[in-house]
Amino acid sequence: MTTIQTIATNQTMVKMILDRWYAHIKILNDVLNSLNDEQLQKEVSPGRNRATYILGHLIAVHDAMLPLLGFGEKFYPHLEELFITSPDKAIADVPSAAELRTYWNRLNDYLTEEINALQPEEWFTRHNAVSDEDFVKEPHRNKLNIILTRTTHMAYHSGQLRLIK
């Protein structure tokens, strides 16, 4: 196996995972664009989370990717308490559906820019929640794995948002 083939394999792997990330970003955007702000206030199933809560949750989780990937500080650190630490309806004063759409689009535009700027070999370096020492033993804890785990997380919740009529 030559060095050239090694680089090709890294590029292939990055493409595989980024293709999934962007495919699921599109699925989510298509669902969001098919719903108005009033529909986003509905529960995805009786007694379950409202669509706005799920959207807020996805924004908070994706926002936390910024420091993990070395893309800078979080845009919306206050959303962690509203949409990760607290369940839906526990806090009355949350951003509106229209505000959440703006947050989502702004964050997603920035993430896209930063993701596209990263070189294939950089994706296999450690993310910022793992030490150099642990990374030697656990090389799967790399930046690309952050994209992968957040893609399956996003898919899980997109399936729920899709149920809103």
Place this chain on the structure above:
Amino acid sequence: MTTIQTIATNQTMVKMILDRWYAHIKILNDVLNSLNDEQLQKEVSPGRNRATYILGHLIAVHDAMLPLLGFGEKFYPHLEELFITSPDKAIADVPSAAELRTYWNRLNDYLTEEINALQPEEWFTRHNAVSDEDFVKEPHRNKLNIILTRTTHMAYHSGQLRLIK
């Protein structure tokens, strides 16, 4: 970059994706084990698919992985018409919740065995729906990508099954 590092990287990539596959198989099994057969007959949200349809759909999609990955013929080819080609409730005579559980477990046990037997380098060879010629141009259409795309698909539907009470 040395040959040893190349092999380590392939192993790392395989681990990243198989970890997600098994994590989402566990999430799905945990949801299935938390529901009885009667609950599996419920719709995940009013007017949406029943849980049995989603389970049948996942069995049919995972069954189609067998020929794609060179693991042999499908176990349940008749499920394609019931759970992929047709929407829920279009066909009255479908397997019971108990039968679907048996199908799921049998298929999943077999898939686990075959997946574990594949070597890291084999995961980066073409799957059976792509020609040798196309694979040279599109090396991301490999066996590992089948696991990846079916993992995000499973996550999407697991999020829906999770809504049943």
